[in-house]
Amino acid sequence: MRTYLIDNEKNEYIIDLTKTTAHSADMVEFEFRTIKDDQEINKELIYVRKLAGQYFASTDGIKWNKLARQDSPSIMLNINRVFKLYRGYKPSGLGGGDESGLFTQMPGKVVKIFCKIGDNVVKGQTLVILEAMKMENEIKSGVTGQVKAIHVKTGDALDNGILMVEVEPEE
Amino acid sequence: MIKPNILPKRILIINRGEIAARIAKACRELGHVAIGVWTDNEVQAKHLEVCDEWVRLPGSTNAETYLNIPNILEVCKKYKIDGVHPGYGFLSENTEFSQILVENGITWIGPHPEAVRVMGDKGVSKLFAQKNGIPVVPGSTGVVPTIKEAIKIANEIKYPILLKAVAGGGGRGMRACYNEEDIHANFEAVQREAASAFKCGDLLVEKYIVNPHHIEVQILADKKGNVFHFFERECSIQRRHQKIVEEAPSPFIGDDEALRQRVCTSAVKLAKAINYDSAGTVELIMGEDREFYFLEMNTRIQVEHPITEEITGIDLIVCMIQSAFGEDLGIPSQDWIKRTGHAIECRICAEDPITMLPAPGTVTGCETNFPQGIRFDNCLYKGLIVTPDFDPMVGKLISKGILRSVAIRKMIAALDGLLIEGLKTNIPLHKAIMKNETFAKGTYSTSFISTEKPQDHVDIEMDFTSIYKQIAGIEARRMGL
Numbered sequence: 001m002r003t004y005l006i007d008n009e010k011n012e013y014i015i016d017l018t019k020t021t022a023h024s025a026d027m028v029e030f031e032f033r034t035i036k037d038d039q040e041i042n043k044e045l046i047y048v049r050k051l052a053g054q055y056f057a058s059t060d061g062i063k064w065n066k067l068a069r070q071d072s073p074s075i076m077l078n079i080n081r082v083f084k085l086y087r088g089y090k091p092s093g094l095g096g097g098d099e100s101g102l103f104t105q106m107p108g109k110v111v112k113i114f115c116k117i118g119d120n121v122v123k124g125q126t127l128v129i130l131e132a133m134k135m136e137n138e139i140k141s142g143v144t145g146q147v148k149a150i151h152v153k154t155g156d157a158l159d160n161g162i163l164m165v166e167v168e169p170e171e
Numbered sequence: 172m173i174k175p176n177i178l179p180k181r182i183l184i185i186n187r188g189e190i191a192a193r194i195a196k197a198c199r200e201l202g203h204v205a206i207g208v209w210t211d212n213e214v215q216a217k218h219l220e221v222c223d224e225w226v227r228l229p230g231s232t233n234a235e236t237y238l239n240i241p242n243i244l245e246v247c248k249k250y251k252i253d254g255v256h257p258g259y260g261f262l263s264e265n266t267e268f269s270q271i272l273v274e275n276g277i278t279w280i281g282p283h284p285e286a287v288r289v290m291g292d293k294g295v296s297k298l299f300a301q302k303n304g305i306p307v308v309p310g311s312t313g314v315v316p317t318i319k320e321a322i323k324i325a326n327e328i329k330y331p332i333l334l335k336a337v338a339g340g341g342g343r344g345m346r347a348c349y350n351e352e353d354i355h356a357n358f359e360a361v362q363r364e365a366a367s368a369f370k371c372g373d374l375l376v377e378k379y380i381v382n383p384h385h386i387e388v389q390i391l392a393d394k395k396g397n398v399f400h401f402f403e404r405e406c407s408i409q410r411r412h413q414k415i416v417e418e419a420p421s422p423f424i425g426d427d428e429a430l431r432q433r434v435c436t437s438a439v440k441l442a443k444a445i446n447y448d449s450a451g452t453v454e455l456i457m458g459e460d461r462e463f464y465f466l467e468m469n470t471r472i473q474v475e476h477p478i479t480e481e482i483t484g485i486d487l488i489v490c491m492i493q494s495a496f497g498e499d500l501g502i503p504s505q506d507w508i509k510r511t512g513h514a515i516e517c518r519i520c521a522e523d524p525i526t527m528l529p530a531p532g533t534v535t536g537c538e539t540n541f542p543q544g545i546r547f548d549n550c551l552y553k554g555l556i557v558t559p560d561f562d563p564m565v566g567k568l569i570s571k572g573i574l575r576s577v578a579i580r581k582m583i584a585a586l587d588g589l590l591i592e593g594l595k596t597n598i599p600l601h602k603a604i605m606k607n608e609t610f611a612k613g614t615y616s617t618s619f620i621s622t623e624k625p626q627d628h629v630d631i632e633m634d635f636t637s638i639y640k641q642i643a644g645i646e647a648r649r650m651g652l
Contacts (some may be wrong), residue, residue, distance in 0.1 A: 068536030
């Protein structure tokens with residue numbers, strides 16, 4: 001089984017489950033490897049066992065740590081990086097779109113929109129102000145071009161990953 | 172059969188998250204009925220699990236729900252509420268609200284409105300503190316128009332001093348001066364800066380407190396005039412002027428019992444002067460020279476109250492409720508209150524551990540594996556959605572040890588045993604703080620985050636083992652393990 005981890009900057013890690021060995025009814029051994037930029041960069045064995053209704057994981061089958069039970073998470077964290085997690089498939093349409101489209105990177109409320117359809121904007125120009133967690137965030141255009149569509153209005157409460165504004169890049 | 176000596180009261184908890192749960196537990200322990208509230212923004216409000224009754228607040232913004240005084244008053248009448256506990260934040264220091272409740276014969280579980288009014292005004296509270304013998308940060312009494320005047324005041328209050336824009340804030344329009352030449356060099360520059368940034372070039376002169384410590388004293392009073400202190404807390408580790416780690420007792424005061432005594436008795440004196448009758452906190456700023464000055468008084472229960480409970484064994488929320496209904500606190504005297512050991516609190520927030528900026532999201536998994544004696548006041552559960560509408564704090568991790576070093580050891584183990592998946596948290600930052608040498612020595616000041624930069628010591632390398640373990644857990648469950 002292949003799992004794709006892709007962050008907001010389009011960094012992509014491919015995690016392959018290369019081998020599964022069931023040792024008993026309550027213990028399984030997994031072999032994982034990670035591919036980045038077509039290179040295998042890491043390989044490890046992980047043991048998982050179920051004991052008294054809890055799941056434990058280990059790298060050596062000797063020392064165990066409790067796992068937090070997760071169903072089918074769509075995100076995975078590494079300290080300060082959030083990855084979208086795709087189990088078994090790579091999503092289409094990733095890459096390219098964000099360049100000219102402004103997506104929300106966190107849930108928030110639209111405070112102000114500084115452009116209208118047909119406006120000529122430059123790269124780095126603030127197009128929207130989004131309030132998240134009592135702070136105002138300036139959402140800037142990634143390209144120079146013309147505003148093609150605005151999908152939100154002032155006061156809208158938006159979820160993560162929502163397309164707010166589309167800019168047609170200059171030829 | 173022992174009969175309870177008081178009638179059960181119906182208590183409305185007009186708050187959410189961990190503090191609502193904390194208050195509900197205290198209500199039930201005392202035999203009262205805990206009535207919790209929820210809004211459509213929090214479909215799975217976990218604090219309701221520990222409440223006896225639940226009331227839905229209509230509306231989608233805080234103004235329509237938690238801050239809607241007319242509606243809350245209606246709720247109080249409809250549900251025959253005897254008392255209201257506000258927790259912290261929201262309406263906890265709103266005198267309009269407490270006044271209306273009192274006028275309607277409902278008990279306000281907090282101090283009388285006059286105390287909140289006096290302490291809520293920065294200028295008024297400082298004058299009040301000064302009148303009652305607590306020093307305030309020395310400085311000019313009004314606008315300082317000339318360099319000559321500034322030098323005169325600086326000589327009186329002694330260097331270093333701060334040239335400060337009257338309208339300033341957020342660290343702008345401020346400059347430290349260590350001698351007369353500095354004042355000559357900076358006065359006009361700060362004036363210009365202030366004029367352009369705040370459209371007002373007026374300056375003040377204030378004593379500059381180098382590497383200050385944030386020290387605060389927990390106060391608890393009843394309606395019979397008894398005022399007790401529960402020793403001090405140090406809350407010098409802050410980001411954006413908000414506390415993230417607190418400890419009790421203060422490592423800076425350390426073994427200086429005479430200083431501790433002076434700090435705590437000044438706080439009691441201030442509370443007595445305002446006829447204080449609930450739980451509250453007197454906040455002080457202490458310089459490297461151990462001189463302390465009044466900052467403000469918080470007329471509510473504070474986020475960091477658990478560390479005081481841990482070292483004194485007193486349940487502050489229970490006492491606050493007892494006090495509000497005019498009951499005895501069961502505390503014979505100040506000397507009877509003792510402290511043992513050391514307690515530390517880490518505020519667990521949904522934020523980036525490096526930039527410390529809020530990071531809303533969804534908790535996909537949550538598990539704890541703590542050492543003995545850890546307290547975790549929280550509102551976490553698998554599926555919790557941290558929205559931008561509320562404070563990013565999702566829990567408070569509290570450790571206690573007979574020694575400070577033991578409390579730190581337990582905290583490090585507790586942070587390792589706190590698994591929150593799917594949501595960015597400041598747990599890695601707390602680990603870096605706990606392992607910092609200056610923190611270990613206990614010599615840090617409020618400049619800790621900016622000078623020690625624990626955020627630069629957070630390891631951000633890809634932790635493949637952790638990622639594999641998570642994926643392995645998901646796969647194992649799919650396999651039916």
